[in-house]
Amino acid sequence: MTTLYRLIHAEKVNYPIVLLCRVLHVTRSSYYAWREGEAARRERQAADDALAHEITVLHIASRKTYGVPRIHAELRRLGHRVNLQRIARVMRERDIRGATRRKHRSLTRPDAKAKPAPDLIGRDFHAERPGTRLVGDITYLPTAEGWLYLACWLDLATREIVGYAMADHHRAELVVDALDMAHGRGGLEPGCVVHSDRGSEYTSAQFRDRIRELGLRQSCGRTG
Incomplete structure (x- = not known):
């Protein structure tokens, strides 16, 4: 009717x-x-x-x-x-589901030799002001040309993606490129917390050096 x-x-x-x-x-x-x-x-x-x-x-x-x-x-x-x-x-x-005990493919590959940054978020996923707390992740997307990897940075105050990058790999430069976009357009404050898991991309020297150059603070949660 x-x-x-x-x-x-x-x-x-x-x-x-x-x-x-x-x-x-x-x-x-x-x-x-x-x-x-x-x-x-x-x-x-x-x-x-x-x-x-x-x-x-x-x-x-x-x-x-x-x-x-x-x-x-x-x-x-x-x-x-x-x-x-x-x-x-x-x-x-909307088919939004929590984690299950079924095996799934994870991109998190912790670097046993790298010492992770402290956890400055502590599962508290909100922020009072934009540009003070970002959380990052990498996901993979199947395409006709093979897997593509997407790295994103989300501002916890505005709930918006402020930086992203896509490539056919998930090496450290992928998350660095996404962070550079976030820094360029996200209005990040000095000392902004940049939170991620302990994957090798995030514990790499290249990523840590870039965080230091931009005047940000790194935070690492548990391995996903």
Whole structure:
């Protein structure tokens, strides 16, 4: 019936509503009830889209490990009063899933010889001001020409990707290139915390030297 209601709504500028309802065998009262509820439906959809954005940011910041309960706890800590069932529905509709015990391909290859930087984030994935805390990650994308690797830096205050780079490898220069973009367009403050896992790309001398040159602070969480 929704399709018929939308057809009537689209064609009412060309034909009388009475005629459209009669031809399509729809009662006018049902059409008017649907039209009055359309604004509410759009408002709910916009609210769900905004919630999905917040959930996606928290999911990425947790290295895609958080499921419904932990996403719910993080949202409550940030001041969002959302019930568990709604979060579960939004995550299910957008196929956002927490970590499972199934084996998966990980890009994190810790360098046994490198001493990791201290963890300055401590699982606290929020920031008061833009340009003070970034979290980074690398993911891989299948293409017709083979695997491509995407490195991103996300600002925890604005929830926006401020730097990214893509290549057919995930060596240290990939994350350095992404960080250079973040520094150039993200308005990073001196001493901004740059947080990542302990992968060899992030513990490399090249990456550490670049952080030092830019006047930032490195932070490393546990191995993903």
